[in-house]
Amino acid sequence: MSPISRRAVLGGALAVGAASALAGCSAGAGLADDGRSLRYWDLFTGGDGATMRAMLDAFRAEHPEIDLEAVTLQWGPTYYTKLAMAGAGGRAPDVAVLHLARLPGYAPAGLLDPFDPDLLAEFDLTEENFPAAVWQRAQYNGQVYAIPLDTHPYVMYYNVDVCREAGLLDADDQLIPLRGPDAVLAAFTAAKQVTGAYGLVTETYGTDGVNPWRMWWTLYRQLGGELLTPDGRDLAIDDAKALRALTFMQQLTSSGAAIREADGSGSIALFSSGQAGFMWQGDWEVTTLLASGVPFSMTRFPAVFDNASAQADGHSLVLPHRRTRSPAQARATYQLIAFLLRHSVTWAEGGHVPAYQPVARSAEYRALRPQSLYASVVEELALDPPVWFAGSASTLWLEMGAALSPVLTGRATPAEGLAAAKAAVRRLLATPNPVQ
Missing domain, CATH: 3.40.190.10 (Periplasmic binding protein-like II)
Structure with a gap:
């Protein structure tokens, strides 16, 4: 992984509001790294925000042993500035949402951590379960840096x-x-x-x-x-x-x-x-x-x-760079990601095409109208x-x-x-x- 440069962290566009961004990134940084607590960031401020909150509540109900702290930040440049600052400081949330097409601006800069192939296999988050073009774009230098949620x-x-x-x-x-x-x-x-x-x-x-x-x-x-x-x-x-x-x-x-x-x-x-x-x-x-x-x-x-x-474009789930990530914390993070993908037919109700193919091919999703009527576009994405x-x-x-x-x-x-x-x-x- 490329070392994180401090040039832009301390200057340029990201310097605007740097103090407040760093303060936001440190929120909850003292939570125990023991797999019993997770911090999650997204940018869903519209109607899809309510859908995501319902999915996170369902995860909490299924995994009461995990204390999930979910934060929704302002959509757009503000979100991406704070996400970059979080990764640069190494005090990031455990998991965050990233538009897939934004990956080239984050993975090469060392602002994200790659996924563990063994854990991906254990939780069935592997190549054959995603559209080929989307999975290819989720990688950098031969490693997986994003798990596609939708297109x-x-x-x-x-x-x-x-x-x-x-x-x-x-x-x-x-x-x-x-x-x-x-x-x-x-x-x-x-x-x-x-x-x-x-x-x-x-x-x-x-x-x-x-x-x-x-x-x-x-x-x-x-x-x-x-x-x-x-x-x-x-x-x-x-x-x-x-x-x-x-x-x-x-x-x-x-x-x-x-x-x-x-x-x-x-x-x-x-x-x-x-x-x-x-x-x-x-x-x-x-x-x-x-x-x-x-x-x-x-x-x-x-x-x-x-x-x-x-x-x-599409939403994906990424691992913002952290100085430490214990095995227990990693496992809980993969549990959350797998849960969101397995239940992404709920997410699809808002219009997005599920990236996780077991859901995209399911009778439940195909019965969703009009949302499933344009799903074949995943074969011809621009x-x-x-x-x-x-x-x-x-x-x-x-x-x-x-x-x-x-x-x-x-x-x-x-x-x-x-x-x-x-x-x-x-x-x-x-x-x-x-x-x-």
Whole structure:
């Protein structure tokens, strides 16, 4: 394992609020390292937070001998700053949640501890029980550093009543497959004629808007495009493919098939109120839409181009670096992780696709509708490049979102959007990893 550098711990972005972060990391540091107490961190502040708390309560009920202290921290950069500080100080919680695409920013810096292969085997947390692409991304230098909990892909929500009236459902009342740009545009236009308002709604702008990145990365990967060279050091954007994706994005809004200007919450509100036939968003809005009463279902993002890849990330469970971790403490930690994975059908109710295949293949999960209807996307995931600045709540998402948003809103041409995107990636490539 690489030694932990103190350069960024004491300076750069992580220095902001360092004293308070370290204070937070030391909370509970005096708990006995005897396997009878566990400290757990996550960033689930939304509806999925309530689901996770219920799962943790179930673990407590099954394992009353373990005192589980669970802490939920603010989602986004704040969480990742504190997690880095915790690992750097060696006084971290026993287990924490990490977006899988953020692993390249943490494992190489020595901020995480690798998993013990013998304990993984004992608790049935082994390669054959996870999707191949996801398991591969959970490793660094041949060791497992993350246990995938779920995959959360970019998906398509649709209003069943609107699509039925627009003639877009099959005999089983499911959305007919939409393949190719013309079919997708035609479906959204037909839905708009029914609603009298919008065909597709999706986030096109916002202070922290990342949906333009999700959309472009999905479409660009459907064309087989790469962002970086295999070593992650240089830009490798294929201009022709990138422009083809951006041209389609602008065509969506300029044609009126999709809303031109909407932030994330606005697009969700419009779909929830029945003013749109379709919505492109992450899979986590299931609970919101069920509560709204809108007649909706979900499906995979359409194969606009050469394949049906869809942008995705996932939550995983990691071992933040600790100076000591006793055998008893380690065993209790693996017990918690295995419990959460074995019960992840509960977690899937919020929309995420279970990573643990015994659950993903179970009759209980497959009966979960509409949550299981897009599960096959795990075979065609458009994961972020494995670099430190990628992943959920990352600088890449924010900078690419800002660069590509004007293409959707009509304030920039596809060529201008591509130039801005390439400039953003070059800046990131020239920036040292702040935790190394």
